[in-house]
Amino acid sequence: MIHFENVGLRYGLGPEILRDLTFDIAPRSFQFLSGPSGAGKSTLLRLLFLTLKPTRGLITLFDHDTATLSADSLAVLRRRIGVVFQDFRLLDHLTTFDNVALPLRVLGRDEESYYEEVAELLNWVGLGEHIWSLPPVLSGGEKQRAAIARAVIARPQLLLADEPTGNVDPQLAQRLLRLFIELNKSGTSVVIATHDIALMDQYDARRLVLHDGYIHVYD
Amino acid sequence: MTRGLAAALRKGVARMRRRPLRPGRETRGDVHIVPRDSIAANALAAVVAIMTFLAAVTSGGVAMVIGSANEWQAEVAREMTIQIRPTPGHDIEAEISRAQQLALAAPGVVEARAYSREESDRLLEPWLGSGLSLDDLPVPRMIAVRIARGAVVDTAALRQSLARDVAGASLDDHRSGINRMRGVAKAAIAGGMGVFGLVLAATVLSVTFATRGAMASNRPIVEVLHFVGAKEAYIATQFQRHFLWLGLKGGALGGIAALLFLILAERVSGLFMGAAEAEAAAVLGHFSMGFTGYAVVAAEVGLIAAVTALTSRQVVIHTLRNIE
């Protein structure tokens, strides 16, 4: 589904943060992306999400060479990927409902057509009570779940999550992990970037480890 | 078929019932992706309103100056003078009436009024004093010729026929005066246009920068829309529509205020105008907006709204191109 070949990346004139990355992400697969803080996990997710272009190498996404695609085609490909940002990136002036519905809305769908879907998903992630709340009144864990709901509402083929358990308690971390596993079982490929060893120990999955800019794959 | 439709309707109604209303709203109307009443948006609307007001008042003033200059020029061009010097052996009154007839026969001339002997004397009084008997002096006599509005008189032909048929006649078409006047009018028009151009440039610049300022707080929205897979055109349209509306609202406010101001100025200037000033106003022109004035103000409002809309679009595109 996704193929990286000798991908390298540097920010501006800085040092190469990622070097010679060659790996695949298969359909319906589940993997942790780990490495110490500053190793380049978020950077690699940005490459996967097409908001960053590699300085060298080849990235193939859903059988498209990403270097040759127009901005609009990238936007269309991006709809097949859901992202949970480390800082959530919810819009404070929109309700939880409207934040989560945003990916459907930009497809041109109207509220009538997706109301049920969004409400159902919000119930599923335990935010049924907060459907009309604005993000500033949500707790960290609730924002996290709203961000996850927004990432999966359009049934993406690939889900990327950046430190999704970074600022939640262990119980919630476990619940969120179960949520990701369930999404994976329903057919979505999942990549979870984390430096939380305890979390990774809870589920036996493929691991991509970044170290000194190189990637090590443990199947 | 009908049963299917009825079932679908029932289902739809049931779904509507189950669905909770948004709190604080009568209906589930569209929720705006771009926030409506932000402080930045209100500040921008204020800048737009003020700048539109200034630009519209300036254009009103400039329109008046230009109108006056044109009118002034047209009025002066509508007059000529025939002067008849007494010549020995000719009856001056007969010469005058012949000159009058010739002038009136020329196409474009509407009036040829001869000053009587008394009037001519009175014209000279300030220079010669009233006690003097002018009967024996060969005082030249004048005929004031008025030309129809917009008409052009063949002065060469008139001059020729006067020279042939009337003794001591000469025609003065005020040519040199008109040329001088035309120069002054042109300078006034150029000056007015210059001032208007400067005010318009200042308006466009300040509205552009105010829009950029208002857009700065919207950066997270642009980014999130980008991340959830919106195309550039979709995102740009969201903002452009909002800012066009904002610009039109602010612009209409400023434009209407300017029109009221100009109309008030016109009324006030009319109020203090005596008969003499009214006559002067007829020559000089006065505050009168006219259709062109309103059209110019409307065009300014449209231009400024377009500037806000296009600037917001440009900022969106710039933001998208620079997402890391």
Ligand SMILES: Nc1ncnc2c1ncn2[C@@H]1O[C@H](COP(=O)(O)OP(=O)(O)O)[C@@H](O)[C@H]1O
């Ligand atoms: N936008 C950026 N510009 C320059 N350097 C950056 C930028 N983002 C991240 N970096 C640098 O890249 C390295 C990897 O960062 P990041 O991918 O955030 O690591 P991680 O997510 O694994 O903690 C760090 O040294 C960081 O300082």
Ligand SMILES: [Mg+2]
């Ligand atoms: Mg990170």
